[in-house]
Amino acid sequence: MGAFSNGLGQYQTAQSFSELLVAKIQCQAPRSILDLGVGTGMLTSAAYRRWNNAKFYGTDIDKDSIKKISAELPFVRLFHIDGLSPCLAEEMNLKIGSIDIAICNPPYYRMERSLDIRNLFRRAGLRRSVGLPRITSEVRFLAQNLHMLKDGGELGIILPDGVLSSHEYSLLRQDLLTDHEMIGAIQLPDNVFARTEARTHILLLRKNGSAREECPVFRAGLEGQIENRIDVPTNTLAYRMDYSYHSWRSHQKLSAKAVSLADLNVEIKRGRREKKRLEDACISYFHTTSFPENESTVVDLPTELLCDDTLAEAGDVLLARVGKRCIGKVAMVRSGRQVVTDCVYRIRSREYAKKIWRAFISDSGQEWLRAHSHGVCSRVISKADLLSFRIEV
Numbered sequence: 001m002g003a004f005s006n007g008l009g010q011y012q013t014a015q016s017f018s019e020l021l022v023a024k025i026q027c028q029a030p031r032s033i034l035d036l037g038v039g040t041g042m043l044t045s046a047a048y049r050r051w052n053n054a055k056f057y058g059t060d061i062d063k064d065s066i067k068k069i070s071a072e073l074p075f076v077r078l079f080h081i082d083g084l085s086p087c088l089a090e091e092m093n094l095k096i097g098s099i100d101i102a103i104c105n106p107p108y109y110r111m112e113r114s115l116d117i118r119n120l121f122r123r124a125g126l127r128r129s130v131g132l133p134r135i136t137s138e139v140r141f142l143a144q145n146l147h148m149l150k151d152g153g154e155l156g157i158i159l160p161d162g163v164l165s166s167h168e169y170s171l172l173r174q175d176l177l178t179d180h181e182m183i184g185a186i187q188l189p190d191n192v193f194a195r196t197e198a199r200t201h202i203l204l205l206r207k208n209g210s211a212r213e214e215c216p217v218f219r220a221g222l223e224g225q226i227e228n229r230i231d232v233p234t235n236t237l238a239y240r241m242d243y244s245y246h247s248w249r250s251h252q253k254l255s256a257k258a259v260s261l262a263d264l265n266v267e268i269k270r271g272r273r274e275k276k277r278l279e280d281a282c283i284s285y286f287h288t289t290s291f292p293e294n295e296s297t298v299v300d301l302p303t304e305l306l307c308d309d310t311l312a313e314a315g316d317v318l319l320a321r322v323g324k325r326c327i328g329k330v331a332m333v334r335s336g337r338q339v340v341t342d343c344v345y346r347i348r349s350r351e352y353a354k355k356i357w358r359a360f361i362s363d364s365g366q367e368w369l370r371a372h373s374h375g376v377c378s379r380v381i382s383k384a385d386l387l388s389f390r391i392e393v
């Protein structure tokens, strides 16, 4: 994820989100402020406008950024070093656990699971997170910041949607909620920090703070203003921390008769093969692009030969699993038989198929799918979430 690279308007937007992050930090008179991956200095400049008496520290791995901002921001002690270095504190001549405020807009990329990760996570109060299925740069930046903060120090960090909403990161969310204090999460409008459809959030934490019963989640508007706030029980945040989900949850009125797809023993399978592999094998397929373009949610498939791929047949409900603009696409198969790609779920229930189909195409079903999908560029809906979808029987 990069800072704004094109256009004055975008730069202004970036500035307003930096101001928002800084404004939400509760500490009134910090002595030290750290910005790992300082880049163009957007966050640090916003922090300086609020606290010009603090000592500012910034690192960046990019020499040119450091060179450029050293003239523009003379008040920052700048270091051209890897912000993820295990010896960061020594290299910056700082004490571990001494920083009052950390602000961070980290890069997002996948990383190797290095040997020092266990130590870093342990020292950062993120013990369970060693079990995360994959390690990403933003999680390492989060850990490094927590490590550098003093007890009670605050962190404001911009994170991709998955960290707050996907099952993959639930161990990390449990760590944040049990070993630290979550002050709030702010969902930013889609696209504000990148050229893609990236959804990002500002996460506000206090290191080693004590858990509260409730925590606010906010939605920010395009100008960086807070548009809405919901106070949610802290114990619901391990499941999801994003505003979209909690907004949906606060509006839903489920009848006592509603039963989950898991309880109805509904079979949910995704296709086994990618579209490309099916194409290479000359197998005709139903993909996310095969859903009807018009309002129709019924499809007639060609009748293909039986094979051991996931085949959709009459009476099955098909649902888009992943894609940039695909979440919410649903269809009932009226006739025929065809292989589905790995981007499509086949939902099979002889008894409840019609009810499931109607529930997913209803306004509240569509809202449910939007609220339960997650991901940065491409949105995805998980099978575990689908199984928790409830219908009236």
Ligand SMILES: C[S@@+](CC[C@H](N)C(=O)[O-])C[C@H]1O[C@@H](n2cnc3c(N)ncnc32)[C@H](O)[C@@H]1O
Residues within 6 Å of the ligand: 001, 002, 003, 035, 036, 037, 038, 039, 040, 041, 042, 043, 059, 060, 061, 062, 065, 081, 082, 083, 084, 104, 105, 106, 107
């Ligand atoms: C998304 S940009 C954010 C820039 C800046 N904080 C802002 O808000 O405008 C991420 C920055 O992290 C820097 N970066 C990437 N990997 C780094 C690392 N390992 N150590 C330090 N900086 C890094 C990049 O050069 C880039 O400037």
